[in-house]
Amino acid sequence: MIKTDALIIGAGPTGLFTAHQLKLIGLNCEVVDNLDKIGGQCIELYPDKPIYDIPAVPECTGEELTNNLINQLKPFDIKFHLSERVEEVKKNNENWQIKTNKGTEFSTPNIIIAGGVGSFEPRKFSPKECENFENKSLFYSIKDKSIFKGKTVSIFGGGDSALDWAIELSKDSKINLIHRRDEFRGAQATVDKMNELAKSSKINLFTKYQLKSVNGKEILESIDIEHDNKEIKNLKSDYVLGFFGLIMQLGPIANWGLNIDKKTISVDTEKFETNQKGIYAVGDICTYPGKLKLILSGFHEGALAARACFKLARPNEKYRFEFTTTSTNLLKRLGKKE
Amino acid sequence: MPKITYIEHNGKSHTIEVANGLSVMEGAVQNNIPGIDADCGGSMACATCHVYVKEEWFNKLPKKEDGEEDMLDMAFEPKTNSRLSCQLMVSEQIDGLVVNLPEKQV
Numbered sequence: 001m002i003k004t005d006a007l008i009i010g011a012g013p014t015g016l017f018t019a020h021q022l023k024l025i026g027l028n029c030e031v032v033d034n035l036d037k038i039g040g041q042c043i044e045l046y047p048d049k050p051i052y053d054i055p056a057v058p059e060c061t062g063e064e065l066t067n068n069l070i071n072q073l074k075p076f077d078i079k080f081h082l083s084e085r086v087e088e089v090k091k092n093n094e095n096w097q098i099k100t101n102k103g104t105e106f107s108t109p110n111i112i113i114a115g116g117v118g119s120f121e122p123r124k125f126s127p128k129e130c131e132n133f134e135n136k137s138l139f140y141s142i143k144d145k146s147i148f149k150g151k152t153v154s155i156f157g158g159g160d161s162a163l164d165w166a167i168e169l170s171k172d173s174k175i176n177l178i179h180r181r182d183e184f185r186g187a188q189a190t191v192d193k194m195n196e197l198a199k200s201s202k203i204n205l206f207t208k209y210q211l212k213s214v215n216g217k218e219i220l221e222s223i224d225i226e227h228d229n230k231e232i233k234n235l236k237s238d239y240v241l242g243f244f245g246l247i248m249q250l251g252p253i254a255n256w257g258l259n260i261d262k263k264t265i266s267v268d269t270e271k272f273e274t275n276q277k278g279i280y281a282v283g284d285i286c287t288y289p290g291k292l293k294l295i296l297s298g299f300h301e302g303a304l305a306a307r308a309c310f311k312l313a314r315p316n317e318k319y320r321f322e323f324t325t326t327s328t329n330l331l332k333r334l335g336k337k338e
Numbered sequence: 339m340p341k342i343t344y345i346e347h348n349g350k351s352h353t354i355e356v357a358n359g360l361s362v363m364e365g366a367v368q369n370n371i372p373g374i375d376a377d378c379g380g381s382m383a384c385a386t387c388h389v390y391v392k393e394e395w396f397n398k399l400p401k402k403e404d405g406e407e408d409m410l411d412m413a414f415e416p417k418t419n420s421r422l423s424c425q426l427m428v429s430e431q432i433d434g435l436v437v438n439l440p441e442k443q444v
Contacts, residue, residue, distance in 0.1 A: 041378070041383070045378065045381075045383035045384065046381065046383055049381075117377045117378070117384075123412055123414075123444065126414060126415050126441075157411070158408075158411045159408075159411065179411075180411060180416055181407070181411070183407070185408040185411065210415070210416075228417075228418055244411065244412045245385075245411075245412040247377075247384070247386070247412075247444045248377050248384065249444070263375075263377075284379075293379050
């Protein structure tokens with residue numbers, strides 16, 4: 001059981017700056033995020049897209065913003081729990097007990113939800129029966145590529161993940177690559193390589209097709225794919241892989257007794273506290289009259305929520321407002337003074 | 339004000355007036371039309387405001403910009419007449435537009 005002054009859920013820009021604010025005022029914190037990397041939507045959805053409305057930063061990409069925020073956290077020691085999703089939140093006397101899907105447990109008076117639009121999950125195939133084969137012969141990510149050796153693998157998608165795996169697995173497996181249109185959005189070199197392999201029949205390419213159904217009882221036998229013109233083809237397949245990017249799902253947050261409206265959590269604008277004492281929501285996931293879904297709003301919300309955490313984490317101390325330009329305390333925490 | 343008709347997957351139809359300059363997505367969200375999630379808020383990063391545009395309208399709309407087709411790869415059951423409604427700006431030219439909503443967005 002990890003004891004901490006505050007637990008932040010979400011390692012996007014808002015979660016990162018909130019961590020900064022907590023550490024600056026002398027509280028410790030840990031961060032959990034379902035993605036395998038830090039940065040949230042900035043890193044997952046638009047790492048290369050420029051952002052123009054961060055105060056005092058005329059232009060930066062999602063990746064640059066993330067790296068700058070990580071740099072800003074350098075003076076502090078913050079533990080990140082990546083590829084973990086918070087499943088359970090329960091009240092135990094004064095503290096919240098938190099459990100992740102990997103079994104990590106926390107005890108804290110403060111939980112700050114900086115969860116964006118929820119946790120990122122792979123986008124799945126639409127035919128219902130796909131669920132029956134999921135994680136057996138149908139996957140949305142690859143953990144052990146050796147299982148595909150000598151097998152027939154049908155890969156769906158038009159981005160780098162689909163192309164990279166089609167190329168990689170074509171060395172030892174029979175590959176069908178299926179995409180809904182002629183164009184691929186992967187890197188040009190990867191697309192060229194794939195086309196080369198398709199020409200030499202190392203990859204069977206099917207464009208303008210989508211998955212219609214998967215067939216088999218216990219074991220996957222074949223799949224049906226449908227062309228834009230409704231023509232259906234049956235492909236023998238031992239495995240099916242889908243690479244359609246990630247979607248955002250609110251997930252377990254919906255079960256924690258919070259006031260949720262249209263996938264956002266209602267908060268007050270003094271502490272950014274939810275209807276549950278000691279649970280705050282900041283960034284895109286919170287809502288209040290006048291809410292703007294901007295990164296700069298998330299920074300403000302996180303700064304205020306961090307101050308609210310102080311009261312519950314240090315009930316016998318009084319929080320004193322200080323500036324980083326002048327406060328010896330703050331400069332010590334920032335490593336700028338002995 | 340231009341009228342936009344949103345038809346849910348179950349056939350329920352909503353015709354509403356949407357102010358010029360808003361997107362077809364914003365028209366739906368502001369009027370609580372179920373079936374358009376718009377998780378990313380209109381930054382063309384999520385494909386959860388996906389709609390099907392009736393044929394007679396599809397060719398009248400401004401062409402897709404770079405990135406929209408890529409994003410549609412990730413939509414739920416994209417078709418040749420798919421668009422992201424966050425990229426469709428409301429104006430007098432599209433008064434009467436009819437869009438069909440997919441079974442779900444994710």
